[in-house]
Amino acid sequence: xxxxxxxxxxxxVFSFITSDKDRNVVSVVCKSWxxxxxxxxxxxxIGNCYAVSPAIMIRRFPEVRxxxxxxxxxxxxxxxxxxxxxxYACSWIDEMSRSxxxxxxIRLKRMVITDESLELISxxxxxxxxxxxxxxxxxxxxxxxAIAANCRNLRELDLxxxxxxxxxxxxxxxxxxxxxxxxxxxxxxxxxxxxxSALERLVAMSPNLKTLRLNRxxxxxxxxxxxxxxxxxVELGTGAYSSGIRSDVYSALSKAFLGCKELKGLSGFWDxxxxxxxxxxxxxxxxxxxxxxxxxxxxxxxxKVINLCPNLQRLLVLDHIEDSGLNALALSCKxxxxxxxxxxxxxxxxxxxxxxxxxxVSVTQGCPxxxxxxxxxxQMSNSALITIAKNRPNLTCFRLCIIEPRTxxxxxxxxxxxxxxxxxxxxxxxxxxxxxxxxxxxxxxxxGTHAKKLDMLSIAFAGxxxxxxxxxxxxxxxxxxxxxxxxxxxxxxxxxxxxKLATMRSLWxxxxxxxxxxxxxxxxxxxxxxxxxxxxxxxxxxxxxxxLVEKLYVYRTVAGPRSDMPGYxxxxxxxxxxxx
Amino acid sequence: xxxxxxxxxxxxxxxFSLFNFFKTNIFTSTPNSPFPTCTLLYNHFxxxxxxxxxxxxxxxxxxxxxxxxxxxxxxxxxxxxYAPSSNGPISxxxxxxxPVKTYRMxxxxxxxxxxxxxxxxxxxxxxxxxxxKNINHENKNDETVTKETxxxxxxxxxxxxxxxxxxxxxxxxxxxxxxxxALEIMFLKASTNASFIRTEKQQRSRLLDGSSEFVLTYEDKxxxxxxxxxxxxxxxxxxxxxxxxxxxxxxxGLAPRxxxxxxxxxxxxxxxxx
Numbered sequence: 001x002x003x004x005x006x007x008x009x010x011x012x013v014f015s016f017i018t019s020d021k022d023r024n025v026v027s028v029v030c031k032s033w034x035x036x037x038x039x040x041x042x043x044x045x046i047g048n049c050y051a052v053s054p055a056i057m058i059r060r061f062p063e064v065r066x067x068x069x070x071x072x073x074x075x076x077x078x079x080x081x082x083x084x085x086x087x088y089a090c091s092w093i094d095e096m097s098r099s100x101x102x103x104x105x106i107r108l109k110r111m112v113i114t115d116e117s118l119e120l121i122s123x124x125x126x127x128x129x130x131x132x133x134x135x136x137x138x139x140x141x142x143x144x145x146a147i148a149a150n151c152r153n154l155r156e157l158d159l160x161x162x163x164x165x166x167x168x169x170x171x172x173x174x175x176x177x178x179x180x181x182x183x184x185x186x187x188x189x190x191x192x193x194x195x196x197s198a199l200e201r202l203v204a205m206s207p208n209l210k211t212l213r214l215n216r217x218x219x220x221x222x223x224x225x226x227x228x229x230x231x232x233x234v235e236l237g238t239g240a241y242s243s244g245i246r247s248d249v250y251s252a253l254s255k256a257f258l259g260c261k262e263l264k265g266l267s268g269f270w271d272x273x274x275x276x277x278x279x280x281x282x283x284x285x286x287x288x289x290x291x292x293x294x295x296x297x298x299x300x301x302x303x304k305v306i307n308l309c310p311n312l313q314r315l316l317v318l319d320h321i322e323d324s325g326l327n328a329l330a331l332s333c334k335x336x337x338x339x340x341x342x343x344x345x346x347x348x349x350x351x352x353x354x355x356x357x358x359x360x361v362s363v364t365q366g367c368p369x370x371x372x373x374x375x376x377x378x379q380m381s382n383s384a385l386i387t388i389a390k391n392r393p394n395l396t397c398f399r400l401c402i403i404e405p406r407t408x409x410x411x412x413x414x415x416x417x418x419x420x421x422x423x424x425x426x427x428x429x430x431x432x433x434x435x436x437x438x439x440x441x442x443x444x445x446x447x448g449t450h451a452k453k454l455d456m457l458s459i460a461f462a463g464x465x466x467x468x469x470x471x472x473x474x475x476x477x478x479x480x481x482x483x484x485x486x487x488x489x490x491x492x493x494x495x496x497x498x499x500k501l502a503t504m505r506s507l508w509x510x511x512x513x514x515x516x517x518x519x520x521x522x523x524x525x526x527x528x529x530x531x532x533x534x535x536x537x538x539x540x541x542x543x544x545x546x547x548l549v550e551k552l553y554v555y556r557t558v559a560g561p562r563s564d565m566p567g568y569x570x571x572x573x574x575x576x577x578x579x580x
Numbered sequence: 581x582x583x584x585x586x587x588x589x590x591x592x593x594x595x596f597s598l599f600n601f602f603k604t605n606i607f608t609s610t611p612n613s614p615f616p617t618c619t620l621l622y623n624h625f626x627x628x629x630x631x632x633x634x635x636x637x638x639x640x641x642x643x644x645x646x647x648x649x650x651x652x653x654x655x656x657x658x659x660x661x662y663a664p665s666s667n668g669p670i671s672x673x674x675x676x677x678x679p680v681k682t683y684r685m686x687x688x689x690x691x692x693x694x695x696x697x698x699x700x701x702x703x704x705x706x707x708x709x710x711x712x713k714n715i716n717h718e719n720k721n722d723e724t725v726t727k728e729t730x731x732x733x734x735x736x737x738x739x740x741x742x743x744x745x746x747x748x749x750x751x752x753x754x755x756x757x758x759x760x761x762a763l764e765i766m767f768l769k770a771s772t773n774a775s776f777i778r779t780e781k782q783q784r785s786r787l788l789d790g791s792s793e794f795v796l797t798y799e800d801k802x803x804x805x806x807x808x809x810x811x812x813x814x815x816x817x818x819x820x821x822x823x824x825x826x827x828x829x830x831x832x833g834l835a836p837r838x839x840x841x842x843x844x845x846x847x848x849x850x851x852x853x854x
Contacts, residue, residue: 078676082744083736135683161683189683270687294687346678346685376678403678460677485676536744568744
């Protein structure tokens with residue numbers, strides 16, 4: 001009988017269940033399973049650090065080894081969230097240092113962490129192995145020195161795109177001479193030079209090093225030295241990829257790359273000098289990931305590289321690749337799963353760059369495994385979108401950014417409703433979608449009707465009325481994250497769908513038509529939501545119910561209103577609006 | 581509720597709330613200033629609510645000057661629905677659009693400077709645009725820029741009387757004028773029709789010529805507060821740590837006042853400090 005299985009057996013069975021969703025399901029089967037599961041949960045993922053408190057997490061899961069937290073809303077990446085908003089890791093680190101002595105991994109995204117916290121991490125967790133700070137800020141190289149000096153078992157240090165105060169390049173020297181456990185180091189975001197001798201020593205002492213992402217300041221001439229020390233590398237991020245005209249640098253580099261038989265991923269490539277590109281051609285046939293999104297190289301150089309990489313699964317490029325390069329991609333890379341094309345000029349279409357919707361159509365035609373697309377361009381048509389949808393019904397992530405807001409179909413001058421409609425209709429497993437171009441309420445009707453697996457939706461400069469928002473909130477059953485800016489969505493749709501918001505992680509609305517009065521009503525009806533109004537200009541009068549709010553962030557929580565809000569955030573509490 | 585009824589109700593509700601909004605604020609309006617084209621005016625609503633040519637000042641505005649507009653509407657910096665700005669695409673006037681991470685934008689800007697340095701043609705020049713004109717430099721001292729401001733060209737800007745600071749990307753500017761104009765847009769004209777701003781382009785930014793109630797100052801590497809505009813742009817970039825929009829009355833005699841504080845001989849026109 002199932003309920004007389006001893007705990008140890010159940011624990012053993014549960015240890016094979018690693019996905020969070022599955023674990024959550026297991027924990028609600030019955031009380032004893034809940035108890036057993038919570039004692040053997042080793043990994044916790046918290047998508048919104050304010051949805052729960054450290055105390056609650058620790059009380060429920062006492063034996064955790066790995067914690068992942070996310071802080072600020074996604075739109076913080078684009079400067080829409082003001083300074084001092086929150087996302088402080090401090091209280092989490094403090095409490096975990098007291099309650100999780102065996103913690104091994106901390107992963108933070110869009111959070112603020114201080115040097116003090118980093119030092120606390122380095123001294124509190126004897127078996128600490130993995131620190132990932134993705135798009136974080138608030139710390140300096142001093143904090144990194146503490147990590148380097150004290151974490152004797154460190155395996156991974158990843159500072160992906162964080163804002164680090166560069167006080168000294170010598171933090172690398174703080175790794176002890178006996179330190180050998182490093183497997184992954186990503187310091188690509190650091191602005192100034194690091195001590196090269198310390199870096200060289202570190203690489204030489206780390207036989208298990210698989211991932212090394214250098215920062216721009218590491219000169220190309222030194223790269224070959226590092227590669228010779230670490231031919232076992234699987235992922236490499238170069239520094240600046242130019243060095244004047246130096247044939248000795250070129251030949252050393254070429255020879256070093258020849259020795260890297262395991263290399264599968266390349267990135268970096270700042271300041272590229274095309275004459276150095278052939279140096280890495282010897283590894284191209286094995287490459288599965290290539291990030292050239294900082295490389296301003298053009299055809300024919302870029303096409304040449306692509307033709308040499310038939311096993312490419314993931315490609316990040318600038319729009320310099322143009323339609324011709326994308327056509328080459330479609331012909332050569334049949335294993336392509338993810339494509340990201342970034343703009344080289346943020347605002348005006350560059351007459352020298354011919355990247356149009358055709359490039360994307362070719363790739364969707366030629367690459368049968370393509371699942372994830374991020375594409376910046378200046379023009380799009382409904383027919384192209386329909387073709388894309390029919391070519392690639394297996395798309396799971398489709399993010400299209402037509403740079404000029406409200407751009408219509410360039411052929412028919414119609415809105416792009418039916419194009420995006422086709423996308424949601426054909427791509428039944430679509431979980432992430434970003435819209436752009438001229439769009440009416442119609443597109444939201446299509447989305448509400450068809451996008452049943454949609455998890456995250458980003459909307460900007462779209463729609464005509466509340467009906468648009470209503471379609472999304474009432475139709476998208478799996479929706480967890482919704483972020484909206486500059487759309488005429490307001491009170492009616494929001495208040496008609498209050499229950500939906502409790503099933504979502506968060507809702508962001510900025511420059512829309514939501515009033516304070518509606519926020520108060522929402523807060524009153526749904527006590528499990530935090531309704532936060534951001535009033536940067538200080539002009540909000542919370543007594544005036546029809547006053548429109550600048551920015552609204554709503555999220556479900558079991559931790560109540562947060563206590564670390566800056567002065568410009570109003571929290572809705574019953575009938576009145578409160579400021580902390 | 582039938583779909584049609586819903587749409588009518590939504591429309592009526594929206595129109596009503598907009599009407600209430602106008603009602604509350606009409607008593608403060610005075611003639612002869614542009615009304616910012618409301619981003620709420622879309623499609624069919626555009627026909628019903630004409631663009632008004634009246635000034636709009638809220639009682640709460642603390643800035644004194646009647647030309648400065650302040651709206652608690654939560655409107656972004658966009659101009660209205662389909663009004664194409666004759667002075668550039670909307671995308672260059674809106675905060676956070678296109679949605680490219682600031683980390684990436686800074687990287688590209690820094691690279692553009694590098695390629696200009698190396699005298700490379702092609703890609704380097706293509707990146708140049710109105711917003712991101714490269715800074716002319718003869719040597720490689722732009723490293724100090726990245727060092728001072730960390731990895732990015734972003735520095736904090738605070739304004740007297742406003743609780744929130746903002747960040748501005750110095751790399752996106754190549755002279756004091758454009759920087760001051762951008763700051764004016766950010767802080768003094770929270771929501772204005774883009775073409776309205778551009779017609780005033782000819783005049784020198786009031787933040788720089790001393791005619792406004794506010795003046796632009798910066799804190800340099802040594803912690804001293806200086807008036808912006810006195811040193812060559814490139815030197816300014818190498819030394820600025822953060823900016824502050826100060827009330828002119830507080831900034832009077834800025835240099836002498838800080839001279840007393842720091843006991844260092846200094847005057848308004850400074851030379852580059854080594």
